[in-house]
Amino acid sequence: MNQYDFVVIGSGPAGRRAAIQAAKLNKKVLVIEKGTRVGGVSVHTGTIPSKTLRETALNLTGWRERGFYGRSYRVKQEISAEDLRRRLLITLDHEVDVLEHQFARNRVSQLRGAAHFIDKNTIEVVKDDGEIIRVEANAVLLAVGTRPYRPAHIPFDGVSIIDSDEILEIKEVPRSMVVIGAGVIGIEYATIFSALDTVVTVVEPRDSMLEFLDKEIVEDFTYQLRDRNMKLIFSQTVEKVEKEPGGKCRVTLANGRAMIAEMVLFAAGRVGATDSLNLSACGLEADSRGRIKVDAGTFQTAVPGIYAAGDVVGFPSLASTSMEQGRIAARHAVGAPAHEPPQYFPYGIYAVPEISTCGLTEEEVLERGIPYECGVAHFRETSRGHIMGLDSGLLKMIFSLKTRRLLGVHIVGEGATELVHIGQAVLNLKGTVEYFVENTFNYPTLAEAYKIAGLDAWNRMGELKGA
Numbered sequence: 001m002n003q004y005d006f007v008v009i010g011s012g013p014a015g016r017r018a019a020i021q022a023a024k025l026n027k028k029v030l031v032i033e034k035g036t037r038v039g040g041v042s043v044h045t046g047t048i049p050s051k052t053l054r055e056t057a058l059n060l061t062g063w064r065e066r067g068f069y070g071r072s073y074r075v076k077q078e079i080s081a082e083d084l085r086r087r088l089l090i091t092l093d094h095e096v097d098v099l100e101h102q103f104a105r106n107r108v109s110q111l112r113g114a115a116h117f118i119d120k121n122t123i124e125v126v127k128d129d130g131e132i133i134r135v136e137a138n139a140v141l142l143a144v145g146t147r148p149y150r151p152a153h154i155p156f157d158g159v160s161i162i163d164s165d166e167i168l169e170i171k172e173v174p175r176s177m178v179v180i181g182a183g184v185i186g187i188e189y190a191t192i193f194s195a196l197d198t199v200v201t202v203v204e205p206r207d208s209m210l211e212f213l214d215k216e217i218v219e220d221f222t223y224q225l226r227d228r229n230m231k232l233i234f235s236q237t238v239e240k241v242e243k244e245p246g247g248k249c250r251v252t253l254a255n256g257r258a259m260i261a262e263m264v265l266f267a268a269g270r271v272g273a274t275d276s277l278n279l280s281a282c283g284l285e286a287d288s289r290g291r292i293k294v295d296a297g298t299f300q301t302a303v304p305g306i307y308a309a310g311d312v313v314g315f316p317s318l319a320s321t322s323m324e325q326g327r328i329a330a331r332h333a334v335g336a337p338a339h340e341p342p343q344y345f346p347y348g349i350y351a352v353p354e355i356s357t358c359g360l361t362e363e364e365v366l367e368r369g370i371p372y373e374c375g376v377a378h379f380r381e382t383s384r385g386h387i388m389g390l391d392s393g394l395l396k397m398i399f400s401l402k403t404r405r406l407l408g409v410h411i412v413g414e415g416a417t418e419l420v421h422i423g424q425a426v427l428n429l430k431g432t433v434e435y436f437v438e439n440t441f442n443y444p445t446l447a448e449a450y451k452i453a454g455l456d457a458w459n460r461m462g463e464l465k466g467a
C-alpha cells in the first residue's frame, strides 16, 4: 500500500501550492491529476490561455496604438485562429515545464489518473489504461476545481456553439458572436473578440454586469464597450439556440427577439468537479453546483483531515486566491501554524480594457454608513497617458473622512491589474490619503494617477474638515 502524509487531488493553483508547501515541511506528498498534463484549468483552459490569447490579440491588432493611429490601425491585417494559438502552445509548454520542475525538486510524487474515495483515508486512482492503484493518506486536499456549466437545452457542437474550454480550439475567428452570460469569463472573451473586430452581442439575465465592482467603474467600462459597437442586452434570458441551414447560429430570447451569429459562446458559470469523487464514502456532500463547504480559516471540510481549496469551495474562484487557500490548507493539515489571509485581495478582470479592484466599493461604503470622500484621476491627465496615446482609463480611491484611511481602490484602463497593487499595499498596511500626497511617484508613469487621485480627495477632505 502507498502511504502518504498528504494527498492532493488536482494540480491546479490550489493543489500545486498546497503540495509544495507540505513538501517544504518535509512531508511525503502525492499529487493525483486526471488530466494528461499538470496545471489544472488555470494552465490549460482558464487563466493562462485566456490571458495569452488577450495579449496576442492586442499585439496583432495593434490595439494599444489605436489611440494614435485610429481605429482602423492593425499590425496584421488578417488574423487567423492559428495566429492566436501559436503563442498559446509555447506559453502552456513553459508553464507545465516550470510546474513539473517544481514538483521534482521538492520531491512531490505524481500519479496520473482519476481519484475517488474508498473511505476517509483511502483513495483509489483509475489510470487511463484501466490500472487501479490505491493510496492511503493521513490528510487529503480536494483541489479538483470546476468545469463549464453546460445545460441540456444548449446544443453545444464544439465548433460554433461552444463553451469557454472549446473557444481555445476554434478553427476561425468568427465575424460575429453572441456571448451568453456577462460574468467575468463572458466579458473577458467578448471584449477580446471585439478587439479582433468580431461583432459581439452579450446577453445577460441580470439587469447589469459584474455587480461586485464599483458602479462608477462599471459605468465607464460599459460606455467604452458600447462606444465600440458592442451590444449589451441585459434583463433578457436566452430561450433557444439553433443551427441555421447555412451553418450560422440563431439565438432566440425570451422576449421573441432573435439574433444570427457565426458563433455562440455559452459562459454562464461553472460547476465543481466533484461528481466522480464518491464523496459519500468519506461522509461529505457537495451542493447543487458541486461545491464543498469549508471552514474559512483553515479550509477543512466537515470531515476532520479532509480539506478543500480553490474553485471547488466557491467565491472568489481565482487562481491567485486558490493558491493562498491551498497553502493555508496544507499547513493546517500537517500541523504547521498558518495565518488567515489579509482582509483585502485584488480582483483583476482581463477584459479589454482591464479592470482591477481592491477593498470596498462606494456602494459598500455607503451601505456601512461610513463618511467618505473619493479621489479620481483620468489616465489622460498623466504625462505617461499622453505618451501612450490613452484617451480612456480611470483610477478611483475612496477614503474614510474619520480615519483618513484608504478604503478601496478601483481602476479601469491600461495596466489596471498591475497598478492595483500599490493601492492594495496601502490598504492592507492601513495607510491614509497622506501617503499619496506626501510620497513622490516616478514620472512619467501611470502610477502618477494615484498622486492625482490622492490630491483630488485630499483637497476636498481639507475643505470638509474646515467646514
Ligand SMILES: Cc1cc2nc3c(=O)[nH]c(=O)nc-3n(C[C@H](O)[C@H](O)[C@H](O)COP(=O)(O)OP(=O)(O)OC[C@H]3O[C@@H](n4cnc5c(N)ncnc54)[C@H](O)[C@@H]3O)c2cc1C
Binding pocket: 009, 010, 011, 012, 013, 014, 015, 016, 032, 033, 034, 035, 039, 040, 041, 042, 043, 045, 046, 047, 048, 050, 051, 113, 114, 115, 116, 143, 144, 145, 146, 164, 185, 273, 276, 277, 309, 310, 311, 312, 317, 318, 319, 320, 321, 322, 348, 350
Ligand atoms: C476562462 C477563464 C479565465 C480565468 N482567468 C483568471 C484570471 O485571469 N485570474 C485568476 O486569478 N483566475 C482566473 N480564472 C480562474 C482560475 O483559473 C481558477 O480560479 C483556478 O484554476 C482554480 O484552481 P483550482 O486549483 O481550484 O483548480 P483547477 O485549476 O480547476 O484544477 C483542478 C484540477 O483537478 C483535476 N481533477 C479534477 N477531478 C479530479 C479527480 N477526480 N482526480 C484527479 N484529478 C482531478 C482537474 O483535471 C484539474 O487539472 C479563470 C478561469 C477561467 C475558466
Ligand SMILES: NC(=O)c1ccc[n+]([C@@H]2O[C@H](COP(=O)([O-])OP(=O)(O)OC[C@H]3O[C@@H](n4cnc5c(N)ncnc54)[C@H](O)[C@@H]3O)[C@@H](O)[C@H]2O)c1
Binding pocket: 180, 181, 182, 183, 184, 185, 186, 188, 203, 204, 205, 206, 210, 237, 238, 267, 268, 269, 270, 316, 317, 318, 347, 348, 349, 350
Ligand atoms: N480575471 C479573472 O480573475 C477571472 C477570469 C475568468 C473567470 N474567473 C473566475 O471564474 C469563475 C466563473 O466565471 P463565469 O463568468 O463563468 O461565471 P459567473 O458566475 O461569474 O458569471 C456567469 C454569468 O452568467 C449569467 N447567467 C447565469 N445563468 C445564465 C443563463 N442561463 N443564461 C445566460 N446567462 C446566465 C450570470 O447572471 C452571470 O452574470 C468566476 O467566479 C470568476 O471568479 C476569473
